[in-house]
Amino acid sequence: MIRASGLKVTAPRVAVLRTLQQLPHSSAERVFDGVKDELSSTSPQAVYGILAAFTGAGLVRRFDPPGSPALFECRVGDNHHHLVCIRCATVRDVDCVIGEAPCLQPSDDAGFTVFAAEVTFNGLCGQCRTAASTDDDS
Amino acid sequence: MIRASGLKVTAPRVAVLRTLQQLPHSSAERVFDGVKDELSSTSPQAVYGILAAFTGAGLVRRFDPPGSPALFECRVGDNHHHLVCIRCATVRDVDCVIGEAPCLQPSDDAGFTVFAAEVTFNGLCGQCRTAASTDDDS
């Protein structure tokens, strides 16, 4: 599966992929923590390199929530979107809003060739909504 | 106009707003450069502070393109989207894809209260498309 993307199969790479399957929407640091458990000799920089290689090969998708470190996930190919809690930074996947590839075509592309659309919904998750309203009461 | 938002009117703030009107989609550093031209005593930190204050007051909108510094623009209120060139990082505004507030409601909100949707189209601008195909020929 890694090999199918034209990349060499190494222990750290397998570990990164497995960690990412277990914990989607993980930051580079969290992936590193997960990898360390099974391969203690791995360096953080290796994880950065591996994630960059995987992203370039289309094996993982990178997602940059504003104000937080970049997140990575294996779910790739479908153009799904993300729901981000502005309070606790939790991320949830959401399927396309309308049909297959919804926002993939802007109304006026201004001469651009559009490859992908990144849609991020900002909101409050259930937990944080109740927590926030409790704060307001005080 | 600044005063209407409950903020004190100061020279640096006026300069930031004017710079942002002249050069939309500017990074904090570029705003700082523009402000320096008329107010040389202004510090970069002041610009960061002012932009944060304006963003909080809803006077300017902040936009975080992946891999680039944050950009700021005055156009606010309408939920317009952005077209980003993945090669030269140029940004163009695009109006909503469908109707008024298009992607503002995800198909399944997973218990979130959604406030806003950030839509970013990744692509190649006209210039970079020709430049890229020329590179490929070599």
Add this chain to the structure above:
DNA sequence: AGTTTGTTTTGAGTAGTTCAAAACAAACGG
């Protein structure tokens, strides 16, 4: 003009990420 309150300067510090060179290991050929 004086006081208050919020703003800006000054200076330092941080997180997240990237770069470069050397050590190393997977994959292929013999």
Add this chain to the structure above:
DNA sequence: CCGTTTGTTTTGAACTACTCAAAACAAACT
């Protein structure tokens, strides 16, 4: 199975964009 090549990982350092805190300062109200 061993050597060579090529790509990967380690090690170490650096960098960008941004944030924090305290003191100096200026706008706004009286």
